[in-house]
Amino acid sequence: MADYHFLNQFLPYKHYHGVEHNNSTVITLGPAELIMSEGLYKELLGISCHELFHTWNIKSIRPAEMQPYDYSRENYFRTCFIAEGITTYYGEYLLARCHVHTPAQYFEELNTVLRKHYDDAGGENLSLADASMDLWLDGYKLGVPDRKVSVYHKGALAALILDLTLRQLSGHARSLDDVMRRLYDEFGKTGIGYTEADYIRIVNEVAGRDMRTYFDKFIYGTDPLTEPLNKVLHTVGCQLLVAENASASEGTFGFRTVVKNERTEVTAIWPNSPAAAALTVDDEIVAVNGRRVDMNLQSLFNNAAPSYEVTVFRQNRLLTVSLAAMPGISFGQKYAVDQLETADAAQQEGFRNWLGWEF
Secondary structure: OOOOEEEEEEOOOOEEEEEEOOOEEEEEEEOHHHOOOHHHHHHHHHHHHHHHHOOOOOOOOOEHHHOOOOOOOOOOOOOHHHHHHHHHHHHHHHHHHOOOOOHHHHHHHHHHHHHHHOOOOHHHOOOHHHHHHHHHHHOOOOOOOOOOOOOOHHHHHHHHHHHHHHHHHHOOOOOHHHHHHHHHHHHHOOOOOEOHHHHHHHHHHHHOOOOHHHHHHHHOOOOOOHHHHHHHHHOOOEEEEEEOOOOHHHHOOOEEEEEEOOEEEEEEEOOOOOHHHOOOOOOEEEEEOOEEOOOOHHHHOOOOOOEEEEEEEEOOEEEEEEEEOOOOOOOOOEEEEEEOOOOOHHHHHHHHHHHOOOO
């Protein structure tokens, strides 16, 4: 490939999308007048790095199900956690490694991935491999509530766990870089499609051990990522910070709202939460314990009472339901990655090897 072209379309309205091609990418972002603002410019850098990485990971290193690609039908495959998850990881990580972003800026982007992953209960109910298959069914749409997991967000976090695990096992002599190089040598250069078994084999060979537990838990299972993420982050002098949700409606009762035309409407409900037994999506909340809701919902819930009487309009019917406080089953903690305040020599060296920055 002699050259690579970024075909950027900056639109007058809010938009975010990118598509990879063999030697180019088409990126659409907006609104155009904000393209040089810090927020949208960081989006431009991130999506540009993401799509460029696709030149290797999906345009060259291709799943067996897409080799050759059949344009007459859907091409189902279970390895989108490789094609998109690993690419999402590298799309932001490489910007830090090549010093375009500082570690703090990288952690901000990683925190966005964490927020989106923990934003619903989908990760408790669908594996990454199964989610890869589902992309052909509903694409980027929300789908069935709390029954979908993002191959982009959870895939990136699973890739982070794998990268730091490989580094820990080898004293940073090997990493996810070596997995991708092996995939490129064996499949990208040859035009042969890789299978799930091929990927597992290469990961095992790079690790120098059987990585079955990793795959069973995080690729084919629904084990939570919190503890393993925190554990591997500590090897490079970082940590996963956890903060309680300050919103009473979300953190204690398990429902989210939006205010539309001065109406407070329920937009999402956490499975098995107190709200799940009493409220439905689109309920208009009009009163709490007899007091009118008027941009004051959180303050009405903030007296730590064991239960509340909530009055709602549901399909034009006025109802009063009881909400009992039950912390723990709700839109719960907020997660963020940051450096440890103090790190030993091995952790500091791990940080340098991983991110390419001094601790």
